[in-house]
Amino acid sequence: MRESLHAEWTKLRTLASNFWLLLAAAALTVAVSAATAAAVRCPSGGCADDPAKISLTGIYLGQAVVAVLAVLAVSGEYGTGMIRVTLTAMPRRVTVLAAKAAVLTGLVLVTGAIAAFASLLAGGFILPGHGIGPSHGYPAISAGDGPVLRAAFGSVLYLALIALLSLGAATALREAAAAIGAVLGLLYVLPIIAVFSGNATISRHLEQIAPMTAGLAIQATTRLNTLPISPWAGLGVLAAWAAGALLLGGLLLRVRDA
Amino acid sequence: MTTITPSRPTVPPARAGFAHLLHAEWTKFRTVRGWVIAAGIAVLVTVLLGLFQGSHSQVAPCTTGPNGRACRYVIPTGPGGESVTDTFYFVHRPLAGDGTMTVRVTSLTEVAESSQTLQGRPVSTKPAVVPWSKAGLIITAGAGQGSAYAAVLVTGGHGTRMQWNYTGDTTGLAGRVSAASPRWLRLARAGDVITGYDSADGTSWTKIGTVTLPGLAPTVQAGLFATSPGYLQRTSQQVTSASGTAAATDTTATFDRVGLRGGWPGSSWTGTWVNGGPDSPYVTGHEAGYRQASGAFTVTGSGDIAPDVTDGVPIDVLLAGLFLALIAVLVVGAQFMTAEYRRGLIRATLAASPRRGRTLAAKAIVLGAVTFAAGLAGTAAAVLIGTPLLRASGNPVYPATALTEVRAIAGTAALVAVFAVLALAVGAILRHGAGAVTVVITAVILPYLLTAAIPVLPAGAADWVLRVTPAAGFAIRQVIPAYPQVAASYTPSNGYFPLAPWAGFAVSCAWAALALALAAYLLRRRDA
Numbered sequence: 001m002r003e004s005l006h007a008e009w010t011k012l013r014t015l016a017s018n019f020w021l022l023l024a025a026a027a028l029t030v031a032v033s034a035a036t037a038a039a040v041r042c043p044s045g046g047c048a049d050d051p052a053k054i055s056l057t058g059i060y061l062g063q064a065v066v067a068v069l070a071v072l073a074v075s076g077e078y079g080t081g082m083i084r085v086t087l088t089a090m091p092r093r094v095t096v097l098a099a100k101a102a103v104l105t106g107l108v109l110v111t112g113a114i115a116a117f118a119s120l121l122a123g124g125f126i127l128p129g130h131g132i133g134p135s136h137g138y139p140a141i142s143a144g145d146g147p148v149l150r151a152a153f154g155s156v157l158y159l160a161l162i163a164l165l166s167l168g169a170a171t172a173l174r175e176a177a178a179a180i181g182a183v184l185g186l187l188y189v190l191p192i193i194a195v196f197s198g199n200a201t202i203s204r205h206l207e208q209i210a211p212m213t214a215g216l217a218i219q220a221t222t223r224l225n226t227l228p229i230s231p232w233a234g235l236g237v238l239a240a241w242a243a244g245a246l247l248l249g250g251l252l253l254r255v256r257d258a
Numbered sequence: 259m260t261t262i263t264p265s266r267p268t269v270p271p272a273r274a275g276f277a278h279l280l281h282a283e284w285t286k287f288r289t290v291r292g293w294v295i296a297a298g299i300a301v302l303v304t305v306l307l308g309l310f311q312g313s314h315s316q317v318a319p320c321t322t323g324p325n326g327r328a329c330r331y332v333i334p335t336g337p338g339g340e341s342v343t344d345t346f347y348f349v350h351r352p353l354a355g356d357g358t359m360t361v362r363v364t365s366l367t368e369v370a371e372s373s374q375t376l377q378g379r380p381v382s383t384k385p386a387v388v389p390w391s392k393a394g395l396i397i398t399a400g401a402g403q404g405s406a407y408a409a410v411l412v413t414g415g416h417g418t419r420m421q422w423n424y425t426g427d428t429t430g431l432a433g434r435v436s437a438a439s440p441r442w443l444r445l446a447r448a449g450d451v452i453t454g455y456d457s458a459d460g461t462s463w464t465k466i467g468t469v470t471l472p473g474l475a476p477t478v479q480a481g482l483f484a485t486s487p488g489y490l491q492r493t494s495q496q497v498t499s500a501s502g503t504a505a506a507t508d509t510t511a512t513f514d515r516v517g518l519r520g521g522w523p524g525s526s527w528t529g530t531w532v533n534g535g536p537d538s539p540y541v542t543g544h545e546a547g548y549r550q551a552s553g554a555f556t557v558t559g560s561g562d563i564a565p566d567v568t569d570g571v572p573i574d575v576l577l578a579g580l581f582l583a584l585i586a587v588l589v590v591g592a593q594f595m596t597a598e599y600r601r602g603l604i605r606a607t608l609a610a611s612p613r614r615g616r617t618l619a620a621k622a623i624v625l626g627a628v629t630f631a632a633g634l635a636g637t638a639a640a641v642l643i644g645t646p647l648l649r650a651s652g653n654p655v656y657p658a659t660a661l662t663e664v665r666a667i668a669g670t671a672a673l674v675a676v677f678a679v680l681a682l683a684v685g686a687i688l689r690h691g692a693g694a695v696t697v698v699i700t701a702v703i704l705p706y707l708l709t710a711a712i713p714v715l716p717a718g719a720a721d722w723v724l725r726v727t728p729a730a731g732f733a734i735r736q737v738i739p740a741y742p743q744v745a746a747s748y749t750p751s752n753g754y755f756p757l758a759p760w761a762g763f764a765v766s767c768a769w770a771a772l773a774l775a776l777a778a779y780l781l782r783r784r785d786a
Contacts, residue, residue, distance in 0.1 A: 016418045029382070036714070036715060036716070036719070039715065039718065039719035040715050040716045041716065041718075054712075054714075057708075057714055057715075059706065060707075060708060061700060061704065061715070062403075062698050064696055064699070064704070065696075067696070068693070068696050070690055071692055072692060075692065079600065126738055155406030159480045161276075164300065175691075176691050176692035177589050177592055177593050177596065177692050177694070177695045178589055178697045179291075179692070180692045180696050180699075181585050181586070181588065181589035181695050182603070183587075184585070184695070184696065184699045184700075184703075185585035188581050188699065188704060188707050189580075189581045189584075189585060189703065191707060191711050191712055192578070192703075192706070192707055192710075192711040193307070193578055193581065193582070194576035194711075195711040196311065196575055196711075197311065197314070197315070198311060198314070198317050198653070199313030199314045199315055199316045199569060200315060200316070202314060213712070226672070
């Protein structure tokens, strides 16, 4: 396992595009978060908004870059034929997948932590000037606040789980474009279908099982009773999706020819 | 010595006809099994989701009024086929042939219901300002909902106006009516032509507008009316989406100096709450009626005479599968280009047809045609089969004109094709399948998701996002128009786009054209 980890780390580390993708994930997350915070206005107070959630809006875009990174970690090898070398050197295929998952999770956790921290910092800096701050009766965005910590920590975990979900999907589908299409479709389209559904019960169930709406429930710090699913349970749903994708990917990796 | 003539092909290969190029690209498309399957899946999910939406939507057609439930499965339509609200208090008498009616309005006050009993009966009211409360003179073709009419009226916050046949609206004098600043109104009928005038003093009159109501019966009902729509009471001010509850309101107008000229055969006035009453789903309704004393009339009414934007399920809900289909189409569109680079086929392609711009054009045409056909098959089937299902499962369907339906169906299919071409162009620019798919999905679907589906962006920013990003084109699906003379929450999350349907579509086309131009430029300049 040590050798596998080392091999995967070397492969990820020595591909320049991976560094740029991680940088883009963090930069886009912070940029969209800050832009959203800058666009929000509540001059008269009394807006029912959630400062921490607004400050973390960039995750919606950042996750797409994380998904690309994770998909390319597997599909890139299939595209170039590298996968045959990898599997010849390390015949225990599930170990290869586990090593990839571990290295990827580590990288995404670090990047995500930087992105979430910078986003909240920007939000805490911008929002009070727009009528959404402690002087208007909102909870301050501070590291000492339990729900804010949950939102920040949860967003980082969310990104890591998205990476694992994408890794599993890419292992199962192999083709990069198809895998990224499947992952982004799962993330972005299910919530749209849920909203379109003219049936409140179906709509709510869809929001409870869709990986994005369920997983991002973790970002809520106020009005938790209006959420379709509680924060940690929602992250659990996403974890189940990621586990399912990895399981399917691992199974197919074992039984299929590379 | 004999000279050897090298054999030359008889047909110079340099300029293959464009038809040949199209044929070559079509062959490439149809022989990749995955792409054909993806196109088939796109059609299938569009149809299946349309059927699902049709059979599982549950939009309550019933509201609970003071006397229990009131249901409307059929939405009344106006002369133009549009969905309308047509409820008002009417103090009227017959008008035979031509005639003129003049009146002075001295006050207009509104109250909003501030609390209800458990049965929905209003128990208390408070003064309110309802910008689109209306009172004035009206000539109407009949008593049925959606009858043709013309009216000249004062409003709570939009001055004096002439309105006709629900969608027509012209402005007259500005300012709110009061005892110190009364408004004189005049409505004159000559055959099918009705003219509205207003005046601040009763001597100098200004014509507001002239309308023709074709086929107006010789004898019509004319008189005074008052009505007031429910208004949006902001319960929680929210940055990201306007939320509020509509409170029932009524308005009371005071009229005097009623002057009639022409054919008025009746001798007295009759008061009718047109299409109203306790069972009306629009208003909980109380105190609607009129009093007449020494030439002055006090009329209280509730409801609206306007296009209706809140009732009924618009057919665009049947097109939800579009978004799933788009994922498949965007992946195929990008791969149609990037697969050539991955397999090295691009070198053969460009050797066979050295004019690279033409190759790209052929690809775009083949892809556009295939995805339009697939999109049209999906959307047409979803709407044509889904609409009867929607009705059968008890949902009132928002009446749309045939032209609107065709625009929503064919426009959506065309949008699918435009996005596919955008994906192709981005694929040619990036030459990387996963990168192209990610860029296109985040440019097309993410803006729509963040503005309309889960409105996390603030309302002003959301409007801008839907004006400038490729997602602007989703406006082509909008079935219910936004009317300036109806107060409603016209936000993307309620299905209203900031751009008109074709304008939004043009924005998406502009993005595709821009990407295609850049792709053609890079394809010529770069080595393959």
